[in-house]
Amino acid sequence: MDGLDLLKQHWHKDNNFPQVDKEALRGMLHKSSSSIVKWIFLISILELALGIILSFSFGIDKEQHSLFYDVVYTVFDLVFYTVICYFIYSFFNSYRQIKSTNNTKVLLGTILKTRQHVDRYIRFNLYCIIFSFVFISIDEVIIQYQERTTGEFISFLLFMVILSSLFCWVFLLIVKLYYRVLYRRLVKKLTKNYEELLEIDRQEQG
Template sequence: MEDLDFLKQHWKKDDDFPKVDREEIRRMLHRSSSSIVKWIFFISVLELLAGLALNFFLPGSGHEPGDPAIMIVLEDIFSVVFYVVVIYFIYMFFTSYTRIKNTNSTRELLGDILKTRKYVDQYIKFNVLYILGTGVVVTSFILYQESIERSKSGDMVFFLIAMIIFMALFMWLLIFVVRMYYKVLYRRLVKKLNKNYDELVKLEEEEIDS
């Protein structure tokens, strides 16, 4: 990107700078955008593999004897939905990467950048909502089971209120950490992709005006 910034500054300062440099800037923006989307694809694949590894190796990640049938069914449904949606987004990231890599049209490149940005936003929102939904379901089952076990105890109401507060704070902290993670990785890459998009738009406008 340093070479790209140098070319842009040099080209803007000198009106007699050869037109080929505009094309060189466009090609560098093209390569940069392709590389950014490739990293988005790689990171999403690594996240999926890490999730599968945790589910496989983490003790107690499977069903426990005595778990309510409804909880087992919901857990399986949530897992299937999660992996299907994540694989869908991975496929869309890969498709965006191949399109950006192989296109020679600036107009198509601009459209693919916008689509990739939309996919990333949807991917982040889905993961946050999935964590929130899973937390609500798990908390509900914990409260239900504890209410049955403590139905004859005088501290049931106090316990349920304390559990709700604890789970709410835990979910808030977890979502905050997840959002920060996505901000550091995905948002940073999308920010660079947006910068490339703006530069490509400027090149197109300058080419039309010239």
């Protein structure tokens, strides 16, 4: 058990906990929240870098696809990376605000915004994964429609729908597990810090 947990435990057991120790707890909660948001920011940067590396390493052969596919793919990439950069900036901005403020209300508000940004970041990534699977599957169906007979195409279509749905479902489960283990764990700690800070603020006002 670290110093922050010891202070929390002692503070909850003793209602007459000295004001100086309340301030020490507030400071440690402040520092802990700053560290958590910094990790969220750094992890999101690593994910972006990994995504760019994989995109270049496993580039799609555009000669096999139509102009429409290339346009949609380019627009999707532009929107995806723009939104991801926005989230990364939001995480950095939250880290900067938490690190620089001494105001409890500002700190509490920033923690709430960070939690909301993390939730939106996760949902956006999941939606993009679903869109990617659907878009790639549709493009493959169009290609096969041009190359196969009607009977072969119907068999391929059924196989494609089942395989794509199954693969997408498994992949989403893995991604959700990753987010739950990593981001949700950090957000859970951030939420606990928020509740502790709120309780300190209520006691001081009461």
